[in-house]
Structures are given as structure tokens and as C-alpha cells.
Amino acid sequence: QVQLVQSGAEVKKPGASVKVSCKVSADTFTNYYIHWVRQAPGQGLEWMGIINPSGGTTTYAQKYQGRVTMTSDTSTSTVYMELSSLRSEDTAEYYCARSLGYCSGGHCYGTVHFDHWGQGTLVTVSS
Amino acid sequence: DIQMTQSPSSLSASVGDRVTITCRASQNINNFLNWYQQKPGKAPKVLIYGASSLQSGVPSRFSGGGSGTDFTLTINSLQPEDFATYYCQQSSSPPLTFGGGTKVEI
Numbered sequence: 362q363v364q365l366v367q368s369g370a371e372v373k374k375p376g377a378s379v380k381v382s383c384k385v386s387a388d389t390f391t392n393y394y395i396h397w398v399r400q401a402p403g404q405g406l407e408w409m410g411i412i413n414p415s416g417g418t419t420t421y422a423q424k425y426q427g428r429v430t431m432t433s434d435t436s437t438s439t440v441y442m443e444l445s446s447l448r449s450e451d452t453a454e455y456y457c458a459r460s461l462g463y464c465s466g467g468h469c470y471g472t473v474h475f476d477h478w479g480q481g482t483l484v485t486v487s488s
Numbered sequence: 489d490i491q492m493t494q495s496p497s498s499l500s501a502s503v504g505d506r507v508t509i510t511c512r513a514s515q516n517i518n519n520f521l522n523w524y525q526q527k528p529g530k531a532p533k534v535l536i537y538g539a540s541s542l543q544s545g546v547p548s549r550f551s552g553g554g555s556g557t558d559f560t561l562t563i564n565s566l567q568p569e570d571f572a573t574y575y576c577q578q579s580s581s582p583p584l585t586f587g588g589g590t591k592v593e594i
Contacts, residue, residue: 396584406524406532406575408584422583423489456531464582472538473579474522478531 365479372485378445381482383457390438393459397442401453447486454481494587505566509590511559511576520580523561527572
């Protein structure tokens, strides 16, 4: 059964960092790529980046370069997304999602659609 | 970055109606276009990938078309469970980008 299970809601102060986890099934960890997508309250969807869980390679959206770090732990089949220097505009639901295809070096390869998603993690940034 | 523009941003429809949503890319993305449905408080769900391929388990009343820069999502015979927000997403090159969404209301 495909599962992407995310960690619980977080409340952070401006300037702090947050680390959200996404535990995936073994098959997903080995054969798929994991993306992070966020959605501010009442707003649309925004792609943050992609990680190859088994190899650890990443591609980030330019907007988040220098502030986001995506990592993976092969021993627990868990992927992490850490966002630093938080500001109020980072208040959003953060989702992990998987795809068979991947993007790297300015190109995408294969079909990069998100066929399974985590349940979302609400991150609230407030003083 | 490739900009994705959806229209309309919202529409009112009735059960049984045929609904068409359009999505335009700022440059040629061939057929690298996906459609998602999102209901309040839930993660999005993929409906169509590769512009016209129906995701497994999705009802056949959903269909996608187009290539290059102009795409459509059509829902034939709208059902009560179809009232939701729909997003297009390009997967031609990073950063992957989404349209602004179309809210389908009663």
C-alpha cells in the first residue's frame, strides 16, 4: 500500500527553522522521487523542489535556494524538508508527493506527475 | 519560469452539465501537462497526466486535451462530488509550475 505520512503541525517564530518529515513505503523510497509542494491559506500550489530519496540528489526552485534543504534517511525510509529564516509568508500547508519521473539540471525526464501525496503539514509562522 | 494561466478562475455549474477549463502555458510544453482536483482540507489528486492520459481509478467523465501551449480539462455530466478546485501543472522543465486554479461551484 502506498503511504506518505507526514509529521504534525508546527508553530514557529519568524527567523526560526522548521523540519517536516515524510515517511514513505519502501517501494516508494526505492523507485520514486519525492517532491515538496506548499499551499498558503486560500492560495494555489507552489513547487519547492525534488529529492531522489535513495541517492539524495536534489533540485530546488530558485525561489527557495539557500533556505530549503531536502534530505533522506534510508534507514527509516523518511524524507525531510527543512526551511530556514521563516517569515509570516511561509505560513502554509506543506505536502510531500511522489513521481516516477524526475527533474534535474533544467530538464524533466519521464512523466512527472504526483500520483500520491502526503496528508499535509500545516506550518504557522507567527510572533 | 513557465507561467501557467487557467481560466476561468471560478465557474458555477449544475449536476449533469459539461464543464471545460482551459490552461495556457507561456511557452511550448509539448504534452507535459497534468490536471489535479483538490477538495477543501485535502491533498490534490491527479486526474490527467501527459495532457490526455486518464489516471487509474479516475472516472471516464474526465478528459484532457491539447498540446503545445493550450490545454483543456473537460468534465462530462458533472457529478456532486466534482465540485472542487482544479489545477493544471506543467512538467516540461523545473521549476514545476501550477495554474492559479479553477473553483467549480454549484
